[in-house]
Amino acid sequence: xxxxxxxxxxxxxxxxxxxxxxxxxxxxxxxxxxxxxxxxxxxxxxxxxxxxxxxxxxxxxxxxxxxxxxxxxxxxxxxxxxxxxxxxxxxxxxxxxxxxxxxxxxxxxxxxxxxxxxxxxxxxxxxxxxxxxxxxxxxxxxxxxxxxxxxxxxxxxxxxxxxxxxxxxxxxxxxxxxxxxxxxxxxxxxxxxxxxxxxxxxxxxxxxxxxxxxxxxxxxxxxxxxxxxxxxxxxxxxxxxxxxxxxxx
Numbered sequence: 542x543x544x545x546x547x548x549x550x551x552x553x554x555x556x557x558x559x560x561x562x563x564x565x566x567x568x569x570x571x572x573x574x575x576x577x578x579x580x581x582x583x584x585x586x587x588x589x590x591x592x593x594x595x596x597x598x599x600x601x602x603x604x605x606x607x608x609x610x611x612x613x614x615x616x617x618x619x620x621x622x623x624x625x626x627x628x629x630x631x632x633x634x635x636x637x638x639x640x641x642x643x644x645x646x647x648x649x650x651x652x653x654x655x656x657x658x659x660x661x662x663x664x665x666x667x668x669x670x671x672x673x674x675x676x677x678x679x680x681x682x683x684x685x686x687x688x689x690x691x692x693x694x695x696x697x698x699x700x701x702x703x704x705x706x707x708x709x710x711x712x713x714x715x716x717x718x719x720x721x722x723x724x725x726x727x728x729x730x731x732x733x734x735x736x737x738x739x740x741x742x743x744x745x746x747x748x749x750x751x752x753x754x755x756x757x758x759x760x761x762x763x764x765x766x767x768x769x770x771x772x773x774x775x776x777x778x779x780x781x782x783x784x785x786x787x788x789x790x
Contacts, residue, residue, distance in 0.1 A: 616693060616788040618765065619683060622662030624652045628786075632684030636667065639678050646670050648679035648769065658699040658743050658784035665783045668706070669769040672777035678770045680712070681783070685762040687719055693788040696748045696765075703780035704741040710775045711737050713768040716753050719761040732756030735773075739781060747789070 619628035627633055636650040647670050652663040671677035696716070702708030714734045721730035732753025736746055750759065765786065771777060 612789070614790045615697075616688065616690065618685065618688075618786040618788065619665075620659075620662065620785050620787075621652065621657070621664055624654060624663040628683060630686045630688055632686045634665075634681070634683035637680060637682050640675070643673065643675055643677075645673040645675065646677040646679060646771075648681065650681055653782065656701070656782055658701075664699075664701075666703070666780055667767065667769075667783065668780040669709075669774075670778045671769050671771040671774050673771065676771065677777075678768055680769050681767040683765045683786070685765055687761045687763065688788075689760045690750065690762055690788045691759045693750065693790055695750060695789045696753075696786075697745060697789050698786040699743050699745050699784045700736070700739055701743045701782045701784075702739045702741050703782065707776045707779040708739060708741075708781050709769060709773075709777070709779060710739045711735060711773050712739070712781075713770065713773075714748065715764075715766040715768065716756050716762060717764045717766070718756065718758050719763045720758060721763060729755060729757035743784075750788075 617629045618632075619630075619634070621628075634650075636648040638647050640646070649668045651666050651668075653666045654663045656666070657664040665681070667681050669679060671679065696714070702710075712735070714736060715731060717731045732750075732755045734748050734752055736748075738744070750756075767783070
């Protein structure tokens, strides 16, 4: 009787024990990535690939140049302290859209006095949407009125993501000089740089001018541009704030 019981117990529990032993010895799979982490990884990979093709400087962190930069003698382009146009050098600015007739995408700019860097004036809020079934990109432009930045070392501005609406951690910055033409965009008159670490807090982005690959002549700048792209945005619909755009020596 007892032999039959032990035999039955062995038949039932021995396979379970063997299975548990095999499972415990097997290599464990890593936990799946969160969707947000996967989007950010894909975006950074696209940025790296495009940088390789166009020889654009890319960094995984905010630019931390090994330069001696001073606030004294800074050329302030736009501090938005008056909460109205034009900017500090007399230039206009505003949002732009790839296709204004496509209502599935777009960008809108507005002055905001309640969220700003510093105690005075406003910042510019950029509400963007590149979540479209069509190729989508848009952003913000600012005229620089032909300023000469050949004696300056870096572009500086402050950025903050909108915690309530959400925001992309990645966007592109462009500088164009007065010789630039879309007929010959690679003629040495436009430089690009990718910002990749936007957060919910105000952060200063400092980009050495020599990182704007493709911008050779810096004696007469025409435009500062921000670009949101569907391919690289870590969140395709959201908002960021921009303030205190300047060139540093």
